[in-house]
Amino acid sequence: MQVDAARPNISLTDLRDFQIPLPTLPEQHKISEILSAWDNAIEKTAALLSQKRLAFNGYRIELLQKPNVGNSKKYRLSEISSEITRRNDGSDVSAMMISSTRGFIDQSEKYGRDMTGESLQKYILLKKGEFAYNRGNSKTYPYGCIFRLEANRALIPFVYTCFKLNKDVEPRYFRHYFEVGSLNRQLHPLISSSARGNGLLNINDKYFFSCKVPVPDIAYQRKSADFLDRALLEIRLLERRLEIYRLQKKGLMQKLLRGQIRVKV
Numbered sequence: 001m002q003v004d005a006a007r008p009n010i011s012l013t014d015l016r017d018f019q020i021p022l023p024t025l026p027e028q029h030k031i032s033e034i035l036s037a038w039d040n041a042i043e044k045t046a047a048l049l050s051q052k053r054l055a056f057n058g059y060r061i062e063l064l065q066k067p068n069v070g071n072s073k074k075y076r077l078s079e080i081s082s083e084i085t086r087r088n089d090g091s092d093v094s095a096m097m098i099s100s101t102r103g104f105i106d107q108s109e110k111y112g113r114d115m116t117g118e119s120l121q122k123y124i125l126l127k128k129g130e131f132a133y134n135r136g137n138s139k140t141y142p143y144g145c146i147f148r149l150e151a152n153r154a155l156i157p158f159v160y161t162c163f164k165l166n167k168d169v170e171p172r173y174f175r176h177y178f179e180v181g182s183l184n185r186q187l188h189p190l191i192s193s194s195a196r197g198n199g200l201l202n203i204n205d206k207y208f209f210s211c212k213v214p215v216p217d218i219a220y221q222r223k224s225a226d227f228l229d230r231a232l233l234e235i236r237l238l239e240r241r242l243e244i245y246r247l248q249k250k251g252l253m254q255k256l257l258r259g260q261i262r263v264k265v
Contacts, residue, residue: 021259030263031256038249045245049238056231060180063224064173070216070224078209080169084162086125088155095120096154100138103147103179104154123155124162129171131178133161133208135200143187144201146178161205169215172225177213186211 023031063069095107126132126149135144148171156162165171190207216224255261 021257023259023262024265026265027263030265034256034263035249035252038245038252042242042245042249045238045242049235049242052231052235052238056228056235057180059228059231060176063228064177064180065182069214070220072214072216072220074212074214076209077163077211077213080213080215081131081163081165081209083205083209084124084126084130084164088120088123088125093125093153093155094151095123096149096151096156098132098134098136098145098147098160100134100136100140100145104132104149104151120155122158124158124160126154126156126162127164128152130162130164131171131174132156133163135159135161135203137201141181141184143181143184143191144203145181146183148175148178159200161208163209168218170218170221170225172229173216173221174213176225176228182213183211 096104097107099105124132128149128151131146131148133144133146137144165174187203187208190211191201191203215221252261256263
């Protein structure tokens with residue numbers, strides 16, 4: 001075998017000399033049965049998860065985007081929210097950013113390190129329940145995305161537009177409203193040009209806050225938010241279950257196929 005090359009050359013003779021654990025035929029059948037059971041669990045969970053996601057999208061459209069839901073009245077975003085510009089106060093707070101597919105994530109997940117020192121001085125200090133609009137365009141959100149912060153506090157890049165909703169509206173309701181891309185039709189004509197060199201869409205904060213949103217009565221907001229939150233929690237639990245099944249199967253394969261665990265037949 002050539003070990004100093006980028007891709008080692010293994011001859012047929014080398015392969016013939018390899019030793020692999022070979023269980024008896026009944027053991028092979030039993031191992032196959034065990035792994036098939038995990039395959040079935042993975043397949044069924046993945047199918048159920050797909051159904052739940054599809055239904056969840058339908059619930060969001062039904063409860064959030066149909067005309068006149070909950071006796072709604074339209075208000076400019078500036079009328080039901082206030083912009084946040086508070087800066088980093090020097091306390092030990094994680095720097096976060098927005099992923100179009102995952103919402104708020106630690107910057108270290110993308111860059112492999114924490115942002116420290118003077119680079120954080122201009123960052124905005126966001127608190128739990130407040131929102132940020134990321135102007136970055138993506139396949140999921142071609143006109144940018146808006147997410148609600150679930151962590152207690154976070155430092156957010158100053159290029160984001162941050163805001164909090166007034167006390168007479170339900171933030172949990174509007175979390176779903178924004179995440180489903182309800183502002184896309186209004187944001188599209190407000191963008192004055194294509195993405196800048198830094199990948200951000202060119203839209204003025206004044207125009208962003210001029211977007212109109214339908215505001216149903218507060219009882220409808222809370223009831224809808226409760227329902228959607230429960231549906232989303234069910235999806236998250238299924239995602240976790242699917243992840244566990246896949247990890248379990250991977251661990252079983254390694255131990256069963258290497259002979260570290262012997263099955264009884």
